[in-house]
Amino acid sequence: MIRHRISTGHVSAVLALDEDLDPTAAQALGPFLPGGWNLQPSSAAAGTTDVEVTVGDAGITGDMRTVRIRLPRCAADSNTLAYVTYTALERARQHHRKVTVHATALHTPGGQSVLLFGAKGSGKTSTALALAERGWTHAGDDLVVLGEYHEGVLAVWPGKPTAALRDQLQPLAPKPQQALEPFAAGPAPLGWTVRLAVHPRLATASLAPATPLSVNERLRLHENLARYIAGLPTPLNGVDGMPYGPVWPLDTPDCARWRSHLIPRLADTRFDYLHAPNPEEAADLLAEEVQVR
Known part of the structure; x- marks a missing residue:
């Protein structure tokens, strides 16, 4: 996986993407999200990933540190990547008091x-x-x-x-x-x-x-x-597909x-x-x- 420094929603975090995943469509959506959506190369050490995106059957898992998202190929290479990573980083925003x-x-x-x-x-x-x-x-x-x-x-x-x-x-x-x-x-x-x-x-x-x-x-x-942190429904199959997604387990007692x-x-x-x-x-x-x- 390739690690990036992602800036969106007025916070920065570490995003790990499958090596063959193309973020071009997500970057084109960037100007239309709060605080933008931008990627820069990251030298972050292993174990510091905030969000990890891989290609596979749609789903989400995670722990207190990392949100792990699986997207179908059609969604991973679309602007859905920007929407779902913005939502996944809501926990990081709230830890930054936003x-x-x-x-x-x-x-x-x-x-x-x-x-x-x-x-x-x-x-x-x-x-x-x-x-x-x-x-x-x-x-x-x-x-x-x-x-x-x-x-x-x-x-x-x-x-x-x-x-x-x-x-x-x-x-x-x-x-x-x-x-x-x-x-x-x-x-x-x-x-x-x-x-x-x-x-x-x-x-x-x-x-x-x-x-x-x-x-x-x-x-x-x-x-x-x-x-957002309670799992605002997010389309995991692309914005032209079914307009719903899972409820994401993102909240923490500190955020609440x-x-x-x-x-x-x-x-x-x-x-x-x-x-x-x-x-x-x-x-x-x-x-x-x-x-x-």
Whole structure:
């Protein structure tokens, strides 16, 4: 096997690949994953491998140190290699006090990050695009990296730099991807967390404090923070194949304790619920609030 130094999701680790495995397709996907996906030659000594990928029947095993993945040849030589290794390295991210979350993020003109939580279809992407028109900077759509740096300061690292928007005239058509511009070059301290709900039946835009956090809100945050390490279904047969995979045994007690620690940290920042009839009004309210703070 050939060892590489892999950098993805804002962490670096050691990846061992079968000698005849071709990572070209995975490297082409790199710019579209949070923190990229890059390989460099590694002189790591034996026994230091974080993720090992071999060709064979799809499956996964592992211990506290190494995640061992088997992929069919068609998947191993496709961009599935990038997806599955990104997910496998979630444990390494959490040991580095970072976690992949389902959220959208932006940097305000003042340099702080705002994290937008919300269910699928809640208006996160459309609101983010409207905020970019008001001078904010994109920091990731749907997938971003939340963590701690500089003596425990909460921060958001840039996430997925593209967004998919459904054509309202063709609601069943595949959603085309578009690059998010301008896009953040690095992390920014977290200044505000917002759970967003945009729906045309709402009469006006409104903000309400989410703190103290309800039991339901804490459960939602626990689920979001654990989604990747708990085994977010990942296609092991290629992105054009069956869209599911196994639940991966990646979690550790230390990671679970650290994620639990993040929830009161989020509650210590400003955390609000925002309801609006459309993305423009949601963006206006967010922009106005930032200006007066």
